[in-house]
Amino acid sequence: MTVEQLRENFPALDRKVYGKDLVYLDNAATVQRPRSVMDEWERMTMESNANIHRAVHLLSDEATRSYEQAREAVREHINAGSREEVVFTSGVTAAINLVAFSFGEAFVKAGDEVVVTECEHHSNIVPWQMMCLRKGAVLKVLPVDDRGELAMEMLPGLLTDKTKIVAVTHISNVLGIVNPVKDIIDICHSVGIPVLVDGAQGIVHSEVDVQWLDCDFYAFSGHKIYAATGTGVLYGKRKWLDRMPPYMGGGEMVGTVKFSGTTYAPLPLKFEAGTQNFAGISTLSPALALASGISKDPCLKENERKVRDYVLDALCSDKRIKLYGCPHNREKKIPLFSFSVEGAHHEDLALILDKMGIATRSGQMCAEPLMDRFGVTGMLRASFAPYNTMHEAEYFIKCLDRAIGMLL
Amino acid sequence: MEKTLQDVENEVIDEFSMFDEWLDKYEYLIELGKSLDEYPESSKTDNHLIKGCQSRVWLDYKTEDGKIFFTADSDAIITKGIISLLIKIYSGRTPEEILSSDFSVVDKIGLKENLSPTRANGLVSMIAKIKEVAALNTGIKK
Numbered sequence: 001m002t003v004e005q006l007r008e009n010f011p012a013l014d015r016k017v018y019g020k021d022l023v024y025l026d027n028a029a030t031v032q033r034p035r036s037v038m039d040e041w042e043r044m045t046m047e048s049n050a051n052i053h054r055a056v057h058l059l060s061d062e063a064t065r066s067y068e069q070a071r072e073a074v075r076e077h078i079n080a081g082s083r084e085e086v087v088f089t090s091g092v093t094a095a096i097n098l099v100a101f102s103f104g105e106a107f108v109k110a111g112d113e114v115v116v117t118e119c120e121h122h123s124n125i126v127p128w129q130m131m132c133l134r135k136g137a138v139l140k141v142l143p144v145d146d147r148g149e150l151a152m153e154m155l156p157g158l159l160t161d162k163t164k165i166v167a168v169t170h171i172s173n174v175l176g177i178v179n180p181v182k183d184i185i186d187i188c189h190s191v192g193i194p195v196l197v198d199g200a201q202g203i204v205h206s207e208v209d210v211q212w213l214d215c216d217f218y219a220f221s222g223h224k225i226y227a228a229t230g231t232g233v234l235y236g237k238r239k240w241l242d243r244m245p246p247y248m249g250g251g252e253m254v255g256t257v258k259f260s261g262t263t264y265a266p267l268p269l270k271f272e273a274g275t276q277n278f279a280g281i282s283t284l285s286p287a288l289a290l291a292s293g294i295s296k297d298p299c300l301k302e303n304e305r306k307v308r309d310y311v312l313d314a315l316c317s318d319k320r321i322k323l324y325g326c327p328h329n330r331e332k333k334i335p336l337f338s339f340s341v342e343g344a345h346h347e348d349l350a351l352i353l354d355k356m357g358i359a360t361r362s363g364q365m366c367a368e369p370l371m372d373r374f375g376v377t378g379m380l381r382a383s384f385a386p387y388n389t390m391h392e393a394e395y396f397i398k399c400l401d402r403a404i405g406m407l408l
Numbered sequence: 409m410e411k412t413l414q415d416v417e418n419e420v421i422d423e424f425s426m427f428d429e430w431l432d433k434y435e436y437l438i439e440l441g442k443s444l445d446e447y448p449e450s451s452k453t454d455n456h457l458i459k460g461c462q463s464r465v466w467l468d469y470k471t472e473d474g475k476i477f478f479t480a481d482s483d484a485i486i487t488k489g490i491i492s493l494l495i496k497i498y499s500g501r502t503p504e505e506i507l508s509s510d511f512s513v514v515d516k517i518g519l520k521e522n523l524s525p526t527r528a529n530g531l532v533s534m535i536a537k538i539k540e541v542a543a544l545n546t547g548i549k550k
Binding site for chain 2: 018344345347348351352355356362363377407
């Protein structure tokens with residue numbers, strides 16, 4: 001498939017902003033939606049809008065089937081061992097909060113330790129901080145080096161017999177570097193410590209096989225991988241999920257309810273309290289089908305690699321620009337670029353680029369500790385998707401040069 | 409005769425109407441930002457910081473002869489240009505004059521709707537701060 005053919009699936013890419021062609025480079029936050037996802041959403045809304053699992057009528061049956069088909073699609077996409085290990089949530093943030101709460105309740109006590117890394121999104125920091133506060137546990141941090149790579153040599157020293165879990169991002173939303181999560185998991189498992197992987201970016205830019213990774217938890221959001229917003233997935237090994245108490249109580253998640261006590265539904269429903277976002281979740285099926293097709297397409301792969309190399313080289317060769325996240329091996333870099341320009345505020349740059357038709361992200365990108373690490377108040381980020389063309393990349397670099405020129 | 413606040417507001421609206429392109433407006437704001445009087449480092453404190461901006465904005469003032477004189481700074485130049493524009497209009501005016509303005513000038517020059525939501529919030533916060541200062545100083549002696 002050519003990039004142009006791929007683009008035809010995304011109506012939003014055709015729109016104009018301020019009279020100019022939209023160049024959408026904020027894909028790491030929300031990727032645009034393909035027609036197949038919108039069709040599924042519409043079908044679920046117009047034809048099969050009914051509560052799943054409980055009712056015996058046809059609409060409910062159809063909705064349930066679509067919802068459970070999505071579970072199977074996710075299971076297959078990440079190669080989970082069973083559907084019981086795939087829990088639907090409203091997003092990666094909800095998934096991590098679920099684990100931080102329920103795992104914490106089951107396994108963490110005062111004086112225990114939790115390890116995160118310096119390049120985590122707030123969503124993989126704050127839930128752990130909250131749990132540590134509640135339990136009297138201690139949060140420890142694995143730092144990154146100046147290139148943005150994890151200081152792996154320090155990991156074994158951080159792990160003690162009090163460490164209960166390690167939470168690490170597969171790919172930082174700021175640095176765009178694929179972290180060596182497999183190595184981290186192996187090291188942690190060698191001393192009996194489970195690992196949660198924040199896959200918000202990882203699910204989009206790498207092929208995830210949870211059984212090969214052997215991760216204990218893997219969390220991701222739907223809206224970054226072409227599905228509807230308000231959808232997310234928590235993969236968890238059954239041996240953990242079975243022993244964790246529910247995160248929320250309510251409908252769906254129960255076995256029997258008596259005033260004398262309640263039993264809980266079996267996995268995965270134990271963690272899916274309340275009426276679920278069944279229309280949204282169902283869109284994961286076409287979304288993952290598209291993602292899978294893209295990742296197997298040599299032509300699209302080649303375009304993505306070319307775009308990455310071009311932008312990486314252009315940013316690195318510009319003396320005014322400081323790029324964060326420059327791994328030794330460029331194959332570890334995804335087409336996501338966060339940088340700053342001495343003397344030009346990231347917000348000014350984003351504002352000018354916006355008027356040139358280019359959507360970027362500016363600010364702390366929900367990673368304030370990482371901003372502090374690099375001594376900046378914020379950065380500008382351009383994140384590319386497989387549908388971004390080389391022409392767009394060139395236009396971005398040209399406009400960035402002009403914007404910097406206006407500000408300096 | 410001294411220009412009224414409304415005269416200055418109209419001047420600004422005229423000036424902005426000359427720009428067809430947004431980038432030209434930004435270039436003008438950048439120039440305005442660069443020409444803003446220096447703001448003392450010692451006044452870059454949290455109590456002068458305006459909330460609601462992605463970039464940092466500090467606003468301070470003094471009263472003299474019954475009028476309010478604003479000084480401000482920002483680490484982002486376009487924001488600095490916007491605050492500089494507000495100062496151009498509202499600094500050196502009496503509290504009553506400031507409060508009599510409906511601040512529609514920012515709508516008329518198209519600033520508000522064409523700013524990113526975070527920046528628009530910042531602009532709203534800046535205006536609220538200017539109004540707050542004016543309200544606090546109504547009735548000060550000449």
